[in-house]
Amino acid sequence: MFLRIVADSFGRRPRHKLLTGAALALGMGVATAALSVSLDVGDRLAKEFRSLGANLLVTPQVDSLPLEIAGVDYRPVNAGAYLPETDLPKLKTIFWHNNILGFTPILELSVKAIPHFRDDERALPPNRNSWPDLLLIGAWADHSLHLEDGASFETGLEKTNPWWHILKGRWFKDHAEECVVGKNLARKKGTSLNGGILPGLPIGDNLVIDRGSSAPPLFLKTVGILDSGGPEDDAVIIPLRVAQQLANKPGQYRKLYVSALTKPEDAFAKRDPQSFTPTEYDRWFCTPYISSIAFQIQQQLAETDVRVIRRVAEGEGQILTRVQMLLWLVTGAALLAAALAVGASSAASVIERRTEIGLMKALGAGSGTVGFLLAAEQLLLAFVGGGAGYAIGIFLARLLGEKIFGAAPEPSLIVFFVVIALAAGVTILGSALPLHRASRYEPAPILRGE
Amino acid sequence: MVDGRANNRAMFWRITRRLLGANRGRLFVMLLALGAGAAVTAALLNLQVDAKQRLTIEFRSFGANFVVAPHGASELGTTATLPWDENVMKTIRVQAYEETPIVPFLYLVASAEKSGSKMLHLRGKQIQTVVIGTDLVNLHLVTGTKFPEVFGWERSDYENLKAECFLGERIAKQLGVIKGDQVALLYKNRAEQLGVLGIVSAGGPEDNQIFMELGTAQRLSRMNGRVSLIQVSYPGTPREIQAFWSKLASQLPNAEIRPVRQFAEGEAKIYNRISGLLTATVGIVLVLTGLCVMAAMTNVAMERKMDVGLMKAIGGSMRRVLRLFLAEAALLGLAGGVIGAAAGIFLSMGLGKAVFGVAARPRLIVYPVAVALTTIVAILSAYPLRRLASIRPASVFRGEA
Numbered sequence: 001m002f003l004r005i006v007a008d009s010f011g012r013r014p015r016h017k018l019l020t021g022a023a024l025a026l027g028m029g030v031a032t033a034a035l036s037v038s039l040d041v042g043d044r045l046a047k048e049f050r051s052l053g054a055n056l057l058v059t060p061q062v063d064s065l066p067l068e069i070a071g072v073d074y075r076p077v078n079a080g081a082y083l084p085e086t087d088l089p090k091l092k093t094i095f096w097h098n099n100i101l102g103f104t105p106i107l108e109l110s111v112k113a114i115p116h117f118r119d120d121e122r123a124l125p126p127n128r129n130s131w132p133d134l135l136l137i138g139a140w141a142d143h144s145l146h147l148e149d150g151a152s153f154e155t156g157l158e159k160t161n162p163w164w165h166i167l168k169g170r171w172f173k174d175h176a177e178e179c180v181v182g183k184n185l186a187r188k189k190g191t192s193l194n195g196g197i198l199p200g201l202p203i204g205d206n207l208v209i210d211r212g213s214s215a216p217p218l219f220l221k222t223v224g225i226l227d228s229g230g231p232e233d234d235a236v237i238i239p240l241r242v243a244q245q246l247a248n249k250p251g252q253y254r255k256l257y258v259s260a261l262t263k264p265e266d267a268f269a270k271r272d273p274q275s276f277t278p279t280e281y282d283r284w285f286c287t288p289y290i291s292s293i294a295f296q297i298q299q300q301l302a303e304t305d306v307r308v309i310r311r312v313a314e315g316e317g318q319i320l321t322r323v324q325m326l327l328w329l330v331t332g333a334a335l336l337a338a339a340l341a342v343g344a345s346s347a348a349s350v351i352e353r354r355t356e357i358g359l360m361k362a363l364g365a366g367s368g369t370v371g372f373l374l375a376a377e378q379l380l381l382a383f384v385g386g387g388a389g390y391a392i393g394i395f396l397a398r399l400l401g402e403k404i405f406g407a408a409p410e411p412s413l414i415v416f417f418v419v420i421a422l423a424a425g426v427t428i429l430g431s432a433l434p435l436h437r438a439s440r441y442e443p444a445p446i447l448r449g450e
Numbered sequence: 451m452v453d454g455r456a457n458n459r460a461m462f463w464r465i466t467r468r469l470l471g472a473n474r475g476r477l478f479v480m481l482l483a484l485g486a487g488a489a490v491t492a493a494l495l496n497l498q499v500d501a502k503q504r505l506t507i508e509f510r511s512f513g514a515n516f517v518v519a520p521h522g523a524s525e526l527g528t529t530a531t532l533p534w535d536e537n538v539m540k541t542i543r544v545q546a547y548e549e550t551p552i553v554p555f556l557y558l559v560a561s562a563e564k565s566g567s568k569m570l571h572l573r574g575k576q577i578q579t580v581v582i583g584t585d586l587v588n589l590h591l592v593t594g595t596k597f598p599e600v601f602g603w604e605r606s607d608y609e610n611l612k613a614e615c616f617l618g619e620r621i622a623k624q625l626g627v628i629k630g631d632q633v634a635l636l637y638k639n640r641a642e643q644l645g646v647l648g649i650v651s652a653g654g655p656e657d658n659q660i661f662m663e664l665g666t667a668q669r670l671s672r673m674n675g676r677v678s679l680i681q682v683s684y685p686g687t688p689r690e691i692q693a694f695w696s697k698l699a700s701q702l703p704n705a706e707i708r709p710v711r712q713f714a715e716g717e718a719k720i721y722n723r724i725s726g727l728l729t730a731t732v733g734i735v736l737v738l739t740g741l742c743v744m745a746a747m748t749n750v751a752m753e754r755k756m757d758v759g760l761m762k763a764i765g766g767s768m769r770r771v772l773r774l775f776l777a778e779a780a781l782l783g784l785a786g787g788v789i790g791a792a793a794g795i796f797l798s799m800g801l802g803k804a805v806f807g808v809a810a811r812p813r814l815i816v817y818p819v820a821v822a823l824t825t826i827v828a829i830l831s832a833y834p835l836r837r838l839a840s841i842r843p844a845s846v847f848r849g850e851a
Contacts, residue, residue, distance in 0.1 A: 016749060019745050019746075019748055019749040020745075020746075020749055022741075022745040023742050023743075023745035023746040023749065026738050026741045026742040026745060027738070027739075027742040029738050030734070030735050030738040030739060030742065033731075033734055033735075033738070034731060034734075034735060037727070037731055041727065045720070045723070045724070048719065048720050048723055049716070049720060051715070051716040051719050051720070052512075052712060052713065052716035053712055053716070056653075057653060057654070066655065066658050067559060067578060067579070067580055067658075161712075162715075162716075163711045163712050163715045163716065228711065229708060229709060229710070229711025229712075229714075229715075230708070230710075230711060230712070307651075307653040307654075307657065308653045309652075309653040309654055310594070310595045310651070310652045310653045310654070311512060311513055311593065311594035311595055311652065311653070311654060312512070312594075313653070314511065314594065314595070315509070315511040315512040315513075315594055318508065318511050319505070319508050319509065319511070319720070322505075322508055322805055322806060323505075323724050325804070325805045326497075326501055326728070326805045327727070327728075327731065329497075329801045329804065329805060330494060330497070330728075330731055330732065330735065333490050333493055333494060333735070333797070333801075334490065334735040334738075334739070336486065336490065337486045337487060337489070337490035337735075337739045337742075338738075338739065338742060340482055340483065340485075340486030341483045341486055341487060341739065341742040341743045341746050342742065342746070343482070344479045344480070344482045344483035344486075344746050345483070345745065345746035345749055347475075347479045348476065348479045348480075348746065348749055349749060351473070351475045351476055351479065396734055396738075400727075400730050400731065400734065403726075403730065404723060404726050404727050404730060405723070434475065437475075
């Protein structure tokens with residue numbers, strides 16, 4: 001009988017039920033879309049922030065002070081300490097190895113070099129001491145690193161310095177005798193350098209590097225022009241292997257830039273790890289805070305000093321926190337509006353049924369039975385509407401995610417339950433007040449139409 | 451005739467009033483739905499405009515996005531300098547805002563040692579390092595790293611800084627210097643004795659450098675009125691930043707204006723993503739909220755069969771009846787909008803305060819837009835009543851339909 005009444009109510013007034021259901025579905029669609037986007041946005045934006053490049057810098061622990069002005073280290077090659085390149089695969093063995101998106105070892109050196117259009121030593125200026133000084137930066141461009149577990153990891157400048165663009169040509173191959181030249185050096189008319197004029201170094205020409213009187217000069221073919229917007233525009237980028245050979249430091253590098261995906265630091269992460277209790281320490285270690293990733297790298301690479309590049313890390317953390325909060329508030333506002341509109345819709349549908357309620361009561365139904373009947377109807381509607389709303393919301397969130405981040409958020413089961421629970425809660429709450437009042441109705445006046 | 455029309459009008463409004471007041475429960479429900487929609491519309495529109503602007507300011511926590519340097523300043527070993535006077539400063543200031551940080555830098559390579567010890571010749575270890583003369587008070591605005599000791603200093607505290615300096619964490623460790631010690635700096639054959647105001651940890655090259663006031667560095671190097679470069683942290687959308695750059699470049703032909711690519715490019719990308727995300731989310735929420743409110747309202751409107759039937763029975767033309775209901779809906783929408791939008795604007799101010807620590811500025815344009823949107827939604831949701839035109843009053847009263 002109970003089911004028949006409910007079924008009859010749906011059958012008899014399909015349009016009303018459809019409209020209430022539509023309001024519910026749309027409201028819950030808003031809720032689902034906003035919730036899905038908010039849940040997902042942290043990870044997506046964190047990845048976007050990696051376009052700012054490296055956020056960790058690894059240097060030897062015992063090192064002389066770099067004489068760094070505007071990003072260029074003016075220390076001679078023989079000063080300071082070096083780190084072994086063979087340790088680098090260990091970076092991908094730390095607890096948060098999946099969060100290490102890229103790293104680039106750097107070895108800078110200053111040499112006497114000159115551009116030359118021929119592939120041999122003919123027509124080279126003989127007095128090598130008059131050749132201009134040139135800064136060479138040895139690095140990986142697009143390097144395939146073999147990891148201990150047999151996999152390989154693509155990394156290099158393209159990952160850690162995404163704002164460096166190749167204007168013309170391509171990056172050098174790591175195993176070739178090639179180089180990429182800063183855009184200022186590549187200029188046709190040449191560049192004034194230390195009072196002398198360095199002729200331009202277009203693609204295809206060679207850079208001839210002096211290796212002292214005992215060895216023949218080294219020829220590097222220019223394959224690309226770099227636009228970095230920084231001091232690198234006046235330098236030449238060469239494969240790390242070649243730099244090691246020139247500096248006579250095989251298998252070594254001077255500093256390492258690491259780009260890691262991190263969680264914004266909160267008050268907990270800012271505390272000194274020394275003061276943690278064991279449980280807190282575990283929590284800190286197992287959260288991808290930049291400080292815990294730095295700590296884990298330091299454990300893996302012996303005798304290094306791992307520093308957080310605060311400028312990148314702090315700004316990123318601050319903005320991420322703000323944006324996430326902003327979206328949660330938008331979500332909250334959306335939920336509120338959806339809840340109110342849906343609640344109003346349910347309230348309206350109960351108010352309009354006063355006659356029916358009166359009739360049921362006249363026929364001997366108690367207030368409890370009437371309330372239960374109407375609540376069951378509303379709940380049924382809530383589940384159907386909520387389910388449809390979830391589908392709408394997921395579709396919209398997909399659309400949004402793909403449009404903005406190029407990747408759709410994963411539909412999450414939690415959102416489904418939250419949305420269904422919200423739909424049920426809101427409809428029941430919206431109906432509660434009119435139902436409460438309905439339970440006090442005297443059937444006679446209602447049926448008389450008063 | 452004129453009288454009749456006036457009567458008609460009076461009657462029209464009387465019926466409308468009665469329609470509104472007939473069922474207080476229904477009135478409340480409709481106002482709630484419309485008000486909620488208006489509140490969210492106003493809050494999100496206001497917050498969206500404000501949040502985008504706040505974001506451009508938030509991005510300045512990355513520090514400077516422009517470097518003004520003499521041509522060829524990045525050449526090896528040379529220290530080309532720019533003249534630094536009121537003129538250059540003013541030229542940049544005119545293009546920027548009053549509070550835009552413009553900070554000069556003068557780079558020197560000097561020897562540093564811990565001083566104040568009697569056994570200087572035994573313990574003092576001389577270390578070659580990069581010494582930077584700058585504006586200590588505003589430095590943190592362009593380096594993106596806080597300098598805790600001067601954070602929040604006023605210009606009036608400025609005098610005290612002339613004989614003080616900051617040390618990077620690593621150089622301080624190598625020199626064995628702590629806060630409050632004295633440091634001697636030697637450049638060519640001139641020396642300067644400075645107190646250590648604090649030690650900074652930035653993770654970048656700053657950790658190996660010593661910072662002091664520009665005047666002190668100029669005195670040490672005898673480079674009065676010269677700087678190596680100027681850093682500017684200009685807030686704005688990617689387009690505004692681009693415009694600033696081209697204006698500055700034409701104003702200062704003797705210098706090279708370099709955007710700090712690492713941050714400029716990343717920022718532009720992230721800003722576009724975030725603002726796109728915000729616009730899209732707000733758009734979707736608004737459309738769905740509007741539809742949701744409309745569905746709820748239509749549900750209520752469809753219950754009015756009896757009213758329509760009665761009006762038709764006593765001779766109301768369908769056009770007139772519809773006009774009555776539309777007027778009712780418009781009034782409801784206006785009332786809901788006026789109350790809801792006001793609530794929404796206050797809500798957005800609170801939200802702005804919660805997110806950015808600064809209350810969102812209420813934008814007046816948002817208010818009429820939100821009210822208008824709510825009214826339109828209300829009218830649209832009453833429109834399906836048109837379908838009741840085919841109703842035969844008799845069957846309504848017999849309870850058949």
